[in-house]
Amino acid sequence: MVQQILFLLVAITATWYAVRQFGKIRRNVLLGKEEDISGNPGLRWRNVLLVAFGQQKMFTNWIPGVLHLFIYVAFVITQIELIEIFADGLFGWHRFFAPRLGWLYTVIISFIEILSVLAFVATVIFLVRRNVLRVPRFHKPEMKGWPFLDANIILILEILLIVAIFSMNGADILLQQLNPYVYHDTGPLAVSSWLGPMLFGGLNESSLHFVERFGWWLHIGVVFGFLNYLPKSKHLHILLAFPNTYYARLTPRGKMENMPEVTKMVQGMFQPDTAEPPVEEEIPTFGAKDVFHLSWKNLLDAYSCTECGRCTASCPANLTGKKLSPRKIMMDIRDRTEEVGRKLDSKDPQYIREELRGEGVALSGENFGDGRSLFDYISPEEIHACTTCNACVEACPVLINPLEPILKMRRYEILMDSKGPTDWVPMFNSIENGGSPWQMPVSRDHWVNGD
Amino acid sequence: MNIKTMAEWAAEGRQPEILFWVGCAGSYDDRAQKVTRALCKILDAVGMSFGILGMEETCTGDPARRAGNEFLFQMMAFQNIATLNNYGIKKIVTACPHCFNTLKNEYPEYGGNYEVIHHTQLLQQLMAEGKLKLEGGGSFKGKKITYHDSCYLGRANGVYEAPRAILEALDADLVEMKRCKSNGLCCGAGGAQMFKEDEPGKQRINEARAEEALNTGAGIVASNCPFCMTMLSDGVKAKDKQDEVMVLDLAELIVRNNSL
Ligand code: SF4
Numbered sequence: 001m002v003q004q005i006l007f008l009l010v011a012i013t014a015t016w017y018a019v020r021q022f023g024k025i026r027r028n029v030l031l032g033k034e035e036d037i038s039g040n041p042g043l044r045w046r047n048v049l050l051v052a053f054g055q056q057k058m059f060t061n062w063i064p065g066v067l068h069l070f071i072y073v074a075f076v077i078t079q080i081e082l083i084e085i086f087a088d089g090l091f092g093w094h095r096f097f098a099p100r101l102g103w104l105y106t107v108i109i110s111f112i113e114i115l116s117v118l119a120f121v122a123t124v125i126f127l128v129r130r131n132v133l134r135v136p137r138f139h140k141p142e143m144k145g146w147p148f149l150d151a152n153i154i155l156i157l158e159i160l161l162i163v164a165i166f167s168m169n170g171a172d173i174l175l176q177q178l179n180p181y182v183y184h185d186t187g188p189l190a191v192s193s194w195l196g197p198m199l200f201g202g203l204n205e206s207s208l209h210f211v212e213r214f215g216w217w218l219h220i221g222v223v224f225g226f227l228n229y230l231p232k233s234k235h236l237h238i239l240l241a242f243p244n245t246y247y248a249r250l251t252p253r254g255k256m257e258n259m260p261e262v263t264k265m266v267q268g269m270f271q272p273d274t275a276e277p278p279v280e281e282e283i284p285t286f287g288a289k290d291v292f293h294l295s296w297k298n299l300l301d302a303y304s305c306t307e308c309g310r311c312t313a314s315c316p317a318n319l320t321g322k323k324l325s326p327r328k329i330m331m332d333i334r335d336r337t338e339e340v341g342r343k344l345d346s347k348d349p350q351y352i353r354e355e356l357r358g359e360g361v362a363l364s365g366e367n368f369g370d371g372r373s374l375f376d377y378i379s380p381e382e383i384h385a386c387t388t389c390n391a392c393v394e395a396c397p398v399l400i401n402p403l404e405p406i407l408k409m410r411r412y413e414i415l416m417d418s419k420g421p422t423d424w425v426p427m428f429n430s431i432e433n434g435g436s437p438w439q440m441p442v443s444r445d446h447w448v449n450g451d
Numbered sequence: 452m453n454i455k456t457m458a459e460w461a462a463e464g465r466q467p468e469i470l471f472w473v474g475c476a477g478s479y480d481d482r483a484q485k486v487t488r489a490l491c492k493i494l495d496a497v498g499m500s501f502g503i504l505g506m507e508e509t510c511t512g513d514p515a516r517r518a519g520n521e522f523l524f525q526m527m528a529f530q531n532i533a534t535l536n537n538y539g540i541k542k543i544v545t546a547c548p549h550c551f552n553t554l555k556n557e558y559p560e561y562g563g564n565y566e567v568i569h570h571t572q573l574l575q576q577l578m579a580e581g582k583l584k585l586e587g588g589g590s591f592k593g594k595k596i597t598y599h600d601s602c603y604l605g606r607a608n609g610v611y612e613a614p615r616a617i618l619e620a621l622d623a624d625l626v627e628m629k630r631c632k633s634n635g636l637c638c639g640a641g642g643a644q645m646f647k648e649d650e651p652g653k654q655r656i657n658e659a660r661a662e663e664a665l666n667t668g669a670g671i672v673a674s675n676c677p678f679c680m681t682m683l684s685d686g687v688k689a690k691d692k693q694d695e696v697m698v699l700d701l702a703e704l705i706v707r708n709n710s711l
């Protein structure tokens with residue numbers, strides 16, 4: 001009874017807190033500009049199935065691909081076991097499904113156990129790879145501190161989960177012989193049937209009972225902990241990879257997003273009579289200075305980032321020692337979004353834009369202004385170094401597009417601030433006045449007479 | 452070879468089969484002009500009628516757009532589309548993947564709808580139709596050639612096979628670099644980098660890519676883009692290998708093979 005109440009309390013608190021956190025993430029993502037992303041559901045579901053569910057892109061490099069698959073499949077399959085853990089926890093049962101499913105139960109739990117062993121091996125290899133082997137993409141400047149710790153915490157949680165599963169099942173196997181009335185026969189389990197006696201053989205019933213309960217509570221504890229840790233971690237990708245691949249861009253990679261507000265103005269210059277008469281509105285912000293000017297999809301991208309660094313490892317600018325790192329761009333966007341979110345939660349009126357402050361005005365996404373922006377995170381030096389080569393977009397295992405926000409920030413710099421590399425000024429002038437990026441003394445068709 | 456402008460075709464009341472969009476590099480850059488002329492020679496040899504815009508062509512606006520100057524880009528777009536539509540253009544070939552990408556993917560938004568193909572695609576088509584025959588046992592037979600995927604033909608538009616089909620038809624020994632096709636490394640010119648100094652770093656991108664090309668041991672680096680051409684040639688020169696290794700466009704390889 002005590003255990004049931006305790007379980008109920010833990011479950012409710014953990015779920016409530018997790019729902020709140022996920023709600024905030026949703027709110028934060030929607031701080032971005034509206035953008036209609038729809039059409040072609042067939043292709044979109046295909047992306048979800050192949051890229052998110054099937055992890056297609058992870059197999060570009062097959063060793064980490066396979067290891068990651070072990071952890072992922074083990075994680076997904078273990079959730080089946082959770083159904084039973086929940087039922088047992090709420091109703092005070094023990095292994096509710098064991099007598100009801102019979103041999104099928106043995107098969108399912110054995111399958112989970114084998115996957116858990118594979119996941120254990122993969123996790124240990126990943127820990128070594130991250131901490132001992134020093135794969136360069138895990139040790140770029142943006143990975144110092146929290147991101148590095150975050151990656152290790154997750155791997156350690158994974159190990160704890162596996163420890164929990166085997167203590168729970170291993171002790172159970174021994175208890176089944178001592179007290180078959182309470183501990184239902186599970187049949188021979190693939191791993192625990194030999195690992196249990198090896199580790200816990202010789203313990204008396206009460207110690208075994210303790211080990212079994214320890215495993216059970218650790219298991220559910222890790223699961224609840226994980227659920228609440230996700231929103232703060234790069235591990236959010238295990239959930240967001242699905243919507244993110246669904247909403248990924250389907251247009252050719254080379255096509256830059258149009259700016260309809262510019263089209264309207266330029267059209268007005270070319271066809272003054274057909275253009276709509278200019279309405280007096282607020283001058284729009286061209287490009288992106290802050291998260292509010294990015295699209296919600298850009299922000300979803302940022303929250304989906306696994307911080308794996310495949311983008312950065314393929315970026316020509318980063319490879320040749322420039323400061324630009326597409327992964328850092330995504331991490332910075334997430335950090336800035338979180339900062340804005342925290343400030344909105346504080347409801348502190350000092351974050352209302354000065355001209356909009358007043359009696360009874362509440363802080364909201366519309367009137368927010370804390371005097372900071374994405375440019376406090378991302379320097380012009382970084383965005384100027386991009387060759388728009390799309391290597392980062394191609395490399396990303398969850399279909400994130402780091403190039404789009406870079407280009408939106410360039411647009412802001414040029415169109416709103418009239419800044420940007422000084423070398424570009426003569427290029428702009430030549431295009432405008434001579435129709436070519438170079439100022440040339442000869443005519444455009446003089447090549448016809450060459451050779 | 453008589454290269455006619457669209458204005459001249461129109462004056463005769465006729466339409467050529469295709470418009471050759473030469474692009475700024477193809478018009479002004481000494482090295483790229485050779486590629487422009489190579490393509491004209493091939494079209495001439497296979498008897499495909501084509502026109503150019505000549506003085507009426509201007510920059511597509513690609514570098515301005517990628518630099519962030521959307522106003523300038525759209526001004527160029529509207530201007531070029533007016534010219535193209537005025538001549539009733541349906542089909543365009545270009546030897547520049549940046550022009551290709553902009554004309555094909557970005558102009559439709561402003562009312563410019565054309566069938567746009569890159570010259571390597573056209574050359575592959577002409578070969579497949581039997582109109583362009585590569586003389587077997589030509590000068591590239593068995594020669595080690597490596598091919599550099601430009602970002603705007605490759606990743607941006609997914610064209611990886613047409614250029615390789617040409618190398619195969621030349622009977623060349625294609626040696627791929629470690630990073631190739633969708634994994635290819637940029638030459639460093641795109642995104643308006645061509646028109647500015649590099650940010651501080653350890654190395655220039657074009658030198659890094661030239662190194663990868665040189666490591667294949669190939670005597671020829673085949674390219675499909677005038678900007679890659681400049682970048683890789685400079686990279687090869689920086690490694691002091693310009694006497695052993697040539698950077699050539701695929702159209703130039705065909706012209707040399709068939710002695711056009
Ligand atoms: S598109 Fe820009 S950021 Fe992405 S890999 Fe290429 S140079 Fe790097």
Ligand code: SF4
Pocket residue numbers: 304305306307308309310311312326327330395396397398399400402
């Ligand atoms: S953007 Fe994609 S490739 Fe880059 S670190 Fe994030 S998940 Fe990895």
